[in-house]
Amino acid sequence: MANSQEENLILQKIRREPMMWKFQFYGFFKNLQFFEPFIYLIFISWGYSLFQIGILMLIREVITYVFEIPSGILADNFGKKTELLICFTFYILAFISYFLGPSFIFLAIGSVLYGLGEAFRSGTHKAMEMDWMEKNQLLDYKSFIYGRSRSWSLYGSALNSILAAILIFIIPADRWIFLVAIIPFLADFVLISTYPKYMNSKTKNSTLSIKALAQESIKNIKKMLKTDNLRKSIFSSATYDATFKGIKDYIQPIMALLIIFIIRDLQLDSSKSEFYTHILLSSLYAIFYLISSFSSKNAYSFRKLFKDEPTAYNFLFDVFGVFLLAISIFLQLQISLGVIILYLLIYMIYNLRRPILIGYIGNLAGKDERATVLSVESQTKSIFSAIFAPLFGWIADFSIPLLFLLLGIFTISINWGIFRRNFKNPKKD
Numbered sequence: 001m002a003n004s005q006e007e008n009l010i011l012q013k014i015r016r017e018p019m020m021w022k023f024q025f026y027g028f029f030k031n032l033q034f035f036e037p038f039i040y041l042i043f044i045s046w047g048y049s050l051f052q053i054g055i056l057m058l059i060r061e062v063i064t065y066v067f068e069i070p071s072g073i074l075a076d077n078f079g080k081k082t083e084l085l086i087c088f089t090f091y092i093l094a095f096i097s098y099f100l101g102p103s104f105i106f107l108a109i110g111s112v113l114y115g116l117g118e119a120f121r122s123g124t125h126k127a128m129e130m131d132w133m134e135k136n137q138l139l140d141y142k143s144f145i146y147g148r149s150r151s152w153s154l155y156g157s158a159l160n161s162i163l164a165a166i167l168i169f170i171i172p173a174d175r176w177i178f179l180v181a182i183i184p185f186l187a188d189f190v191l192i193s194t195y196p197k198y199m200n201s202k203t204k205n206s207t208l209s210i211k212a213l214a215q216e217s218i219k220n221i222k223k224m225l226k227t228d229n230l231r232k233s234i235f236s237s238a239t240y241d242a243t244f245k246g247i248k249d250y251i252q253p254i255m256a257l258l259i260i261f262i263i264r265d266l267q268l269d270s271s272k273s274e275f276y277t278h279i280l281l282s283s284l285y286a287i288f289y290l291i292s293s294f295s296s297k298n299a300y301s302f303r304k305l306f307k308d309e310p311t312a313y314n315f316l317f318d319v320f321g322v323f324l325l326a327i328s329i330f331l332q333l334q335i336s337l338g339v340i341i342l343y344l345l346i347y348m349i350y351n352l353r354r355p356i357l358i359g360y361i362g363n364l365a366g367k368d369e370r371a372t373v374l375s376v377e378s379q380t381k382s383i384f385s386a387i388f389a390p391l392f393g394w395i396a397d398f399s400i401p402l403l404f405l406l407l408g409i410f411t412i413s414i415n416w417g418i419f420r421r422n423f424k425n426p427k428k429d
Contacts, residue, residue: 013143019132019196026125026191027153029348032162032184035098036178037285038278041253042174046102050253054393056111057246061386063115065379071119072323080124080131087120087187095185098178116331118382126374128199130362135198146355147299154293154351156184160285198217202248229366229409231309234377236419237283237357240317243407244350246392247324251343254400255281258336277420279280284340288347296351309360317415325408330399 014020035042043053075083082137090113097110105317129149129181167177259277306312323342361377395403 009231010141011137011363012137014145015148017136020145022195023125023129023132023149024152025143025170026188027149028156029184029188029191031153031156031289032160032163032181034160034167034181036249037161037164038174038177038279040166040249041256041277041281042177043102044253045141045174046254048104050396051390051395052104052237052393054390056107057389057393058109058110058124060115060118061114061382061389064118065382065386067119068118071132075120075124075127080128081195081200083120084128084192085122085126085189087117088185088192090114090120091185092182095178095181099175101175112308112368122373126358127363128195131199138211139363142359143355144300146359147296147327150299150351150355151293152298154296156205157289158293161188161285161289162281164285166281168278169394184248197396225388229310230361230373232419233361233364234373234416236313236317237361238384239376239414239419240320240350240353240411241381242388243411244320244346245385246388247404247407248347250396250400250403252281253396254331254339256285257400258339261334262336278293284343288344290346291344292351295348296355299352299355302352303356309356313353313357313360314415314420316349317414317419319349321410321412321415323349323407323408324411325403328401328404328408333403346396 011361016296027073040050040053043056045048048056071083081232094110094113097106099114100106101110126146127407129145130139130142131144138145160184164177168174171177171180256277257361259273259280263273263276276383303309323346332341358374359379361373394401395406
């Protein structure tokens with residue numbers, strides 16, 4: 001590791017690198033999914049319960065699970081760049097299928113295609129970033145690089161919230177917002193096509209059969225599960241991320257519920273509740289992502305406050321559990337501002353934790369196995385998400401405060417009962 005002055009010069013150089021800008025814009029365009037701030041409300045308005053929405057998420061996660069590790073191995077064998085181009089094709093087809101709703105069959109097909117896009121994307125781009133870092137001898141700065149590229153993803157999410165609020169009021173019907181979301185994904189398709197050729201190199205035998213692919217998948221899983229720190233880090237990441245993913249959009253029905261109390265308390269026109277809900281949600285998401293972008297950008301500095309990566313991300317797991325318990329209390333007491341602030345903090349710590357943990361997992365993996373390792377991490381998350389999504393929806397249909405109470409207890413218990421237990425301090429890179 002360089003001294004302070006040399007480190008500052010290196011960080012400045014990284015900021016100016018053309019590939020760094022491409023990584024940042026990739027995340028920026030990817031997160032312009034204009035339907036995201038309202039997808040739960042759109043599905044609810046089409047007559048679906050939270051449990052049924054959970055089933056759609058289950059379909060998506062099962063597809064992601066089935067294709068996750070094979071997609072990582074295919075990326076290592078046939079080229080990461082090619083795989084990303086295929087993944088964005090699946091996303092675009094998914095948005096078209098959602099547009100054809102509200103029939104459940106079209107929403108289910110959209111979920112299948114979206115799941116394929118997630119499977120082909122997850123881990124692949126991060127592995128490409130890691131390849132670039134290694135080529136340029138920048139592996140010591142992986143949390144800085146991941147943090148900056150992630151911060152631009154969150155800038156995209158913040159802009160997405162603002163544009164979504166405008167679009168939802170000018171499009172002919174809610175469904176059209178899925179079609180408009182295709183535009184930034186076409187931009188990403190073009191951007192990825194300009195990535196250098198070495199990111200599409202074949203690191204292994206490119207003539208793998210389906211049988212050989214399955215065998216290599218099993219071999220890689222067994223190898224990773226034998227590595228104690230890697231195994232615990234993957235399961236910690238997957239549990240945390242699946243829980244966050246499962247509850248992050250519950251802010252939509254929560255705000256739709258709390259807006260009733262806000263209208264009542266401020267004596268506003270109740271006939272405009274939908275308008276107030278859309279404006280409030282868009283504003284909240286924009287604030288969430290802007291603050292999260294700041295926290296992601298500073299993940300590298302936050303990591304330096306702790307002796308190692310596991311200490312940092314385990315601490316944030318505990319904080320996450322405490323916040324979930326507090327949200328349950330505030331929901332029960334109908335304290336709207338408290339719920340909003342805690343949701344903001346949850347987004348912040350998630351985007352502090354993710355770059356630190358992904359950098360650590362990537363560092364434990366071999367060069368030719370990074371896409372596969374990161375795909376194992378994403379696949380594990382998909383398993384948990386597939387279980388959590390309908391379960392969360394079922395509990396939330398009874399009581400949303402109960403959902404957050406149970407999740408708070410669960411996250412703290414599993415972190416102290418499993419992930420913190422007997423963790424072997426890793427050697428320095």
